[in-house]
Amino acid sequence: MNNVIVVGCGRVGSQLANMLSDNGSNVCVIDRNADAFANLGRSFNGSTVQGVGFDEETLIKAGVEDCDVMAAVTQSDNTNLMVAEVGNRLFDVPHVIARLYNPDHERAYMQLGIDYVCGTSLVAEDVFSKIVSGHGSHLDTFGEFEVLRFSLDLTWMDRRTIRVSELERDHDIRIIAFERGDGSASSIPTRDSILYNGDSVLACVRHELIESFSKYIQD
Missing domain, CATH: 3.40.50.720 (NAD(P)-binding Rossmann-like Domain)
Incomplete structure (x- = not known):
């Protein structure tokens, strides 16, 4: 709370x-x-x-x-x-x-x-x-969009990985960059890139979609 x-x-x-x-x-x-x-x-x-x-x-x-x-x-x-x-x-x-x-x-x-x-x-x-959406995740505002940096939470889906294309398609967002949870690598993704639970993600999200997308943001 x-x-x-x-x-x-x-x-x-x-x-x-x-x-x-x-x-x-x-x-x-x-x-x-x-x-x-x-x-x-x-x-x-x-x-x-x-x-x-x-x-x-x-x-x-x-x-x-x-x-x-x-x-x-x-x-x-x-x-x-x-x-x-x-x-x-x-x-x-x-x-x-x-x-x-x-x-x-x-x-x-x-x-x-x-x-x-x-x-x-x-x-x-x-x-x-x-x-x-989770305090501390916001980086900047561009018109109707928010740029967020957050740790990816897939535990509620009982999954360890998700493809970038799936995340973007289902939630009308754009993944800008990501870094592995252990800091071992960072990358600008392609649609086929795989994200792991706990990865640090930079994403562009519409204002009105932040609440529904917040389930992917670790507290």
């Missing part, structure tokens, strides 16, 4: 918090305006903390020291950027995701290496997909 902090309890933040809570995550929502927590509704079973999302004491109260994922989804890019920087640099949160409200700020997010979701619609769904 993920421990998740959601900073911002507007439409996107409240929707994301409820999605994560319904999915079994332990969720704490931070907002400077206590009235915003009404957006969560009565069915929300997480916790709330009133305060500024990049304030250290507020984050500690919200459980940042045991946090797996932090999502900064306020309507202020500057606030989201500060939350991401504090989460990354001060508390070493394994996976921090920021909402990018103004595309003009995209270069700043990219230069700082911040994982982000850009747009005004379906933002909660995109952040949710990133979280359930």
Whole structure:
């Protein structure tokens, strides 16, 4: 079960918090305006903390020291950027995701290496997909695609190997490169290349397919 902090309890933040809570995550929502927590509704079973999302004491109260994922989804890019920087640099949160409200700020997010979701619609769904896909697997975002690096999990299939063509065909993804689990070799694959359970894989995946593909990603 993920421990998740959601900073911002507007439409996107409240929707994301409820999605994560319904999915079994332990969720704490931070907002400077206590009235915003009404957006969560009565069915929300997480916790709330009133305060500024990049304030250290507020984050500690919200459980940042045991946090797996932090999502900064306020309507202020500057606030989201500060939350991401504090989460990354001060508390070493394994996976921090920021909402990018103004595309003009995209270069700043990219230069700082911040994982982000850009747009005004379906933002909660995109952040949710990133979280359930396994924190730490994301490398970069290109439009509607995510570049992921992960250890391949085939145990749920009761198999040790899978052909690249099978993985790409069945899941509409592209395998870019792979490295053997023991580090003995790395390669740019052909369609006939064989991947083994535990191999390190670099893949390009559509946003909307990350959740269904997450079963191949080792925790």
